[in-house]
Amino acid sequence: MDLQSTSDESLAKMAQKGDLDAFDVIVERYQETLWRFLFKFCPHQSELSDLVQEALIKAFQNLHQWRDSGSFKSWLMKVGLNCGYDYCRKRNREPVHLAAIEKRSEEDSDPLENLASQVDQDSEHPNAHLVELILDHLKPDDRTLVILHYYERYTLPEVAKAMNWSLAKTKVKSHRTRKRLKEILQSYGIEKF
Numbered sequence: 001m002d003l004q005s006t007s008d009e010s011l012a013k014m015a016q017k018g019d020l021d022a023f024d025v026i027v028e029r030y031q032e033t034l035w036r037f038l039f040k041f042c043p044h045q046s047e048l049s050d051l052v053q054e055a056l057i058k059a060f061q062n063l064h065q066w067r068d069s070g071s072f073k074s075w076l077m078k079v080g081l082n083c084g085y086d087y088c089r090k091r092n093r094e095p096v097h098l099a100a101i102e103k104r105s106e107e108d109s110d111p112l113e114n115l116a117s118q119v120d121q122d123s124e125h126p127n128a129h130l131v132e133l134i135l136d137h138l139k140p141d142d143r144t145l146v147i148l149h150y151y152e153r154y155t156l157p158e159v160a161k162a163m164n165w166s167l168a169k170t171k172v173k174s175h176r177t178r179k180r181l182k183e184i185l186q187s188y189g190i191e192k193f
Helices: 008-016 020-039 046-062 072-093 111-121 130-136 142-153 154-161 166-186
Strands: none
Touching: 008 020, 008 072, 020 072, 020 142, 046 072, 072 111, 072 142, 130 166, 142 154, 142 166, 154 166
C-alpha cells in the first residue's frame, strides 16, 4: 500500500491500530504546517522545534481521541493550538519578557519603539517582529484569539469552537482584545489601528 497517497483520515485510522509508518507519513505532511502555525506562539527557533515535537507527540499519545467523524487535520491543529496556548500560559508566568530576551547593546533604545517608528513609515508592511512584541503584551487566551482570528482567518464561531467558549464570550473577548491592542499600540505612538 502506498502510504504517501493515502488520505489523512485513513492514515490516522491505521496509526490508531498501531501502524507507526502511517503516523510517520502524517508527521511528514504536517510538521511544516505545525511549524508555521506554532511560530505565531513561539518565535524562538530553539524552543519552536521542541514545541512542534511536543505537539506531534501529544497527537500520537492522544490519537485514540480522534473520531472518524471529523477532519484529522482540524483535530491535529487543535492539538497544536493547545500546545501553543500552554506554551504562552507558562511563559507569561516567567519574569522574562520577550523584549528583555532580545540582544541589545546598552546604547540601543527599546526595540518596540524602534519597530513602531518603522511601521509608521511603512504602514502597508508592518514588521512581523513588532507584531510579536505587541502580542506578547496580551494574556495567553487573548493572544490565541488574535492568532486564530487574524493570522489563521478563523471566523468568530470557529474561534469559539476551537477555544471551547460560547460565541457570546468570544465576541466579548474579541472586542476587549481589540481595545487592549489599540491601547498598546497608542502607548507606542501608533495611532491607526
